[in-house]
Amino acid sequence: MxxxxxxxxxxxxxxxxxxxxxxxxxxxxxxxxxxxxxxxxxxxxxxxxxxxxxxxxxxxxxxxxLKGINNSNNSIMMFSNYFKLTLRSIKTNKTTSFISIVGLSVSISCCIILYLFIMNILTANDFIDNQDEIYLITSEARDVNNDKFIWAKSPANIESVLNDDISGIEYITRFTKGHAVIRYNDIVIEEPVEFVDDDFLNTFSFALQSGSKNVLYDPTKIVLTARAAEKFFGLADPLDKEMILVINGENIPVTVGAVTEKLPTNAYFSFNILVNSKINPVNNDQGTSLAGATFIKFKNPPVIDQFDNKKADYIQAYNAGKPRYIIDNLQLLRFDNISNTKYTIVGNVVGRENPSTLYGAIFFGLLLLFIACFNYINIALVSATKRLKEIGLRKSVGAKRGQLITQFLSQNIFLCSFAVLLGLVLAQGILLPLFNSFFPFEFSINYWSPYLWLFLLGVAFVTGLLSGLYPALYISSFSANNIFKGTLKLGGNNNYLFRFFLGVQFGITFLIIFSGIAFMSNSSFQRNIDWGYDQSSLLVIPTENYDQYKGLSLKLSQYPEVVSLASGMNHIGDKASSIDVIFNNEKASVRTYNVSPEYINTLKLQLMDGNSFNGDKSSDIENGLIVNETFARQFYVDDIENDVVKTAEGDFQIIGVIQDFHYQNFYTPIRAMAFKIVPEESHRFLVVRTQNENALSSLENKIKADWGSMYPDFPYLGYRQDTIFDNFFREMSIPTKILLLFATISIILSSIGLYGLVSLMLAKRMREISIRKVMGATMRHITLITNKPYIIILGVALILSIPLSQYLVKNYLDQVNAYHVPVDLKIIIPSVLLITVTILLTIGTNLLKIARAEPSSTLREK
Amino acid sequence: MKGTNLGEFEELVLLIIGVLQDNAYGAAIMQEVENQTGRNPSVGAVHSSLNRLMEKGFIKSHYGESTKARRGRRKVFYMLTAAGRSALVKTRELRNSLFSLIPNISMQ
Known part of the structure; x- marks a missing residue:
């Protein structure tokens, strides 16, 4: 070496x-x-x-x-020690711990529900196997204005030629929604049915509780979902039972071939009753008829190339029939990509939740969690005063800052884990049943799902860190010297971050309350919107064919309750047609209702100009048109006598202009529309005006009885005109209910947080207050000096959050609804009042305690 | 307490300590393992085995002299304890008895 x-x-x-x-x-x-x-x-x-x-x-x-780990037992002991300390501090500070844990667990239970909701959307249709082998044929189509759109529909006849043209396809099936009257013994109901081809059950792996996947190869067999089966057969076995389908007046006997299991809640692609397309009387061979959706299933990708080579032929064959919508291109879209395309697919049968619902749910979940965290931060900061001596002592015997932070954080994560478990109990016990009863969902918590536990663990960890980090950093920064000397000025008053947290918390609470109130008043606003005609005391009866229409209208004209009777091929709130108006050499599709001359007066639509239809004037009947205000404005009609409306079907003469009215729900704005007369042979709707609601009820009963005896094979489908927007109101009530629930929870959380904060602060200053009382301070003075900081913070938060909330809510309502309540003082004032009253009540209860307290007893204690 | 089973590498280290007798310290053990088996264990592997053997009570250690090659760092010598010796014996007996139960092992 x-x-x-x-x-x-x-x-x-x-x-x-x-x-x-x-x-x-x-x-x-x-x-x-x-x-x-x-x-x-x-x-x-x-x-x-x-x-x-x-x-x-x-x-x-x-x-x-490794350094720092002396012995693995030791660090376990440390953490179990922290755990014990957490339990003890919960016991000693019952009120504040209660507020922290309950607050956290309430918001966590909301988050669990939101988690279920979000997972339901994210796992949509995941029960269908081999989604990467199933493709939907989508069409790039053009409407009459030459605007392009992606369509779920495709030419219906592709299905028959695809197998000859392309090799390697395993299964093909179309899926077209329709309606049929279904008769079983004495039950006659109109039900949605889905026309599919032989391979449907082989393409999509819907689980069957009885019957085989191959039943659809026999066209006389139908497949029921568990829900449809229960509707017709109750608990009895539906298999091989005979039913009659009535489609376009034809009676078709069928037997039940299979019944599915109950569809899972995330089944956005679903059906009611599967019927083989072969018995669909609507002619499929016609070149221009469309299938609601065509799916193909194959394993080897060359099928895509073969399809691309062949598709020009299909498109040409379809467009040769001069269809209403020209198709430019056909594309294969993989099933698992359907629910997350960037573009919307018109007429999408697979279904997906509006992404804004998803983002909204996540947004409000996070807000609630933040409120609970801020609560915790505020209380932790103030209650730290009680632990100052402990911190000082630990520091002087050599604890490092990092160790103190670890201790506080791990204690906090323990606390949050309790809250998570309690939240799970709350969600299962209270919130989930409440949620399921409010909304059309049937959610349940799957305790075996690893994602659930991962999510819960994540929530405990994140909220623990989020709510604990700042207090831990803040508290551990004190020097032991200052703590024992007593020179440390602790308390929220001088702490800007603390003010910020309190302000943000109340700002968020205000936003939620504001949205809740805005949505609530929007519901009542929309219920009271004038529809533009008199929708009360109107009965509508749709019929299946001309005979039924004629028979019933004869019957109706005999009853004294009927004030006026109108009819039509279309009806407001139900079916509509359209005509293409030619204006400035461009085609514009305009909604049209084909009716009888009496229709305008029976509905009490308001004429602004001109006349109503005259049934005796042949020109009115042949080319008369009654249009709405918007039509007149859009197509510059000012001289109704002389202006002629050019359409693809010929020229029309405007007879009258009516005030704009709501022919549709309030999602969409009112557009140009028109009424025209059609011959009675095509009429299917009967519209009856009665004197009043009582007359309406008695008429309704009579008609129902008549119908039962005249047409026992058909279901009675009559309804009152004022119920046509019920579905819209129901849809709108869902976000309203969610927001009201959130608003209630957030106001409770914030006020118990504030309560805890103020009572802790007052407890700290009890001695000062008692001395002031002894020296003769009035209650008013004490109120002022103790609450000034809060009032200022909350006031500033309120002033800042009013315009912000107004802006956000108005934007949201604008996007969703064409007609909504104005977001103005009528909403601002109640929200401000509600939050101010809550704040004052919270502070007031605390002050009451002070007012009652005997100064001598507090002073003696110290 | 930890189990007292011997892992394969632990057993090797324990045997080497017995072989080296009074000269069993880290570097010597490593070189001996290399010489006897052709394996090239890392320092971490050897020290972690030594640590486990200590915990199991099979060896004991004492500081020795420092040398120039170690730039003044002292050696730490390891010695078998009674428990260590009996663990070696037990393992060997178990091996032998199992070995004798295999019929015609030399034929295969």
Whole structure:
């Protein structure tokens, strides 16, 4: 060994070793490393010896050799000790712990529900196997205005030629929604049915509770969902039962071939009753008829190329029939991509939730969690005063800041874990049943799902860190010296961050309350919107064919309750037609209702100009048009006598202009529309006006009885005109109910948070207050000096959040509804009042305690 | 307490300590393992085995002299304890008895 061996061994691996290795091990390990290094240089050469040295240093990075971990038992003991301390501090500070834990767990239980909701959307249709082998044929189509759109529909006849043209396709099935009257014994109901092809159940793996996947190969067999089966057969076995389908007046006997299991809640692609397309009387052979959706299933991708080569033929064949909507292109879209395309697919049968619902749910979930966290932060900061001595003592016996932070954080995460468990109990016990009864969902918590537990663990960890980090950093920053000298000024008053938290918390609460109130008043606003005609005391009876229409209208004209009777091929709130108006050489599709001359007067639509239809004037009947205000404005009609409306069907003469009215719900704005007369043979709707609601009820009963005796094979489908928007109101009530629930929870959370905060602060200043009382301070003065900081913070928060809330809510309502309540003082004032009253009540209860307190007893205690 | 089973590498280290007798310290053990088996264990592997053997009570250690090759760092010598010796014996007996139960092992 020569003298310069010393220099050979590089220095830095040893520095590295010293940085992580336990002191007691360093001497022997370094010695061994050096000695082995020399030995290896002789044996393998310098280069290799160096590499082996690096390897050896890194190989020392093992738990037994690491600094800081003396003994694995020790750190477990430390954490179990923190756990014990957490339990004890919960016991000693019952009120504040209660507020923190309950607050957190309430918001966590809301988050669990939102989690279920979000998971339901994210896992939509996941019960269908082999989604990567199923493709939907989408069409790029153009409407009459030449605007392009992506369509779920595709030419219906592709299905019949695809198997001959392309090799390698396993299954093909169309899926077209329709309606049919279904008769079983004495039950006659109109039900939605889905026309599919033989392969449907082989393409989509819907689980069957009875019957086989191949039943659809027999066109006389139908497949019921569990829900449809229950509707017709109750608990009895539906298999092989005979039913009659009435489609377009034809009676078709069928038997139940299979029944599915109950569809899961995330089944956005679903059906009611599957019927083979072969018995669909709507002619499929016609070149221009469309299938609601065509799916193909195949394993090898070359099918896509074959399809692309062939599709020009299909498009040409379809467009040759001069269809209403021209198709430019056909594309294959994989099933698992359907629910997350960037574009909307018109007439999408697979279904997906509006992404804004998803974002809204996540947004409000996070807001609630933040409120609970802020509550916790505020209370933790103030209650830290009680632990100051503990902190001082720990610091003076040598605790490092990092250790204190670890302690506070781990205690906090323990606390949050309690809250999570309690939240789970709350969600299961209270919130979930409440939620399921409010909304058309049937959610349940799957305790075996690893995602659920991962989510809960994540929530506990994140809320623990989020709510604990600031208090932990803040509290551990005090110097022991200042704590014991008593010079430390602690308390929210001087702390800007604390003010900020309190302000943000109340700002968020205000936003939620504001949205709740805005949505609530929007519901009542929309219920009271004038529809533009008199929708009360109107009965509508749709019929299946002309005979039924004629028979029933004769019957109706005999009843004294009937004030006026109108009819039509279309009806407001139900079916509509359209005509293409030619204006400035461009076609514009305009909604049209084909009605009888009496229709305008029976509905009491308001004429602004001109006349109503005159049934005796042949020109009115042949080319008369009554249009709405918007029509007149859009197509510059000012002289109704002379202006002629050119359409694709010929020229029309405007007879009258009526005031705009709501022919549709309030999602969409009122557009140009028109009424025209069609011959009675095509009429299917009967519209009856009665004197009043009582007359309406008695008429309704009579008609129902008549219908039952006249047409026992058909369901009675009559309804009152004022119920046509019920579905819209129901849809709108869902976000309203969610927001009201959130508003209630957030106001409760915030006020118990504020209560805890104020009572802690007052407890700290009890001595000062008692002395002031003894010296003759009035209650008013005390109120002022103790609450000034809160009032200022909350006032500023309120002033800032009013315009913000107004802006957000107005934007949201604008996007969703064409007609909504104005977001003005009528909403601002109640929200401000509600939050102010809550704040004052919360502070007031605390002050009551002070007012009642005997100064002598508080002073004696100290 | 930890179990007292011997792992394969632990057993090897324990045997080497017995072989080296009074000269059993880290670097010597490593070189001996290399010489006897051709394996090239890392320092971390050897020290972690030594640590486990200590915890199990099979070896004890004492500081020795320092040498120039170690740049003044002292050696730590390891010695078998009674428990260590009996663990070696037990393992060997178990091996032998199992070995004798295999019929015609030399034929295969």
């Amino acid at each position: 020569s003298e310069n061996d010393d220099q050979i061994a590089p220095e830095w691996p040893f520095k590295l070793l010293r940085s992580f290795c336990k002191d007691s091990l360093i001497e022997r390990v370094e010695g061994d490393l050096l000695e082995t290094f020399d030995y290896r240089v002789d044996k393998y050469g310098k280069r290799k010896a160096k590499w082996m040295l690096y390897r050896d240093v890194i190989s020392m990075f093992r738990p037994f050799a």
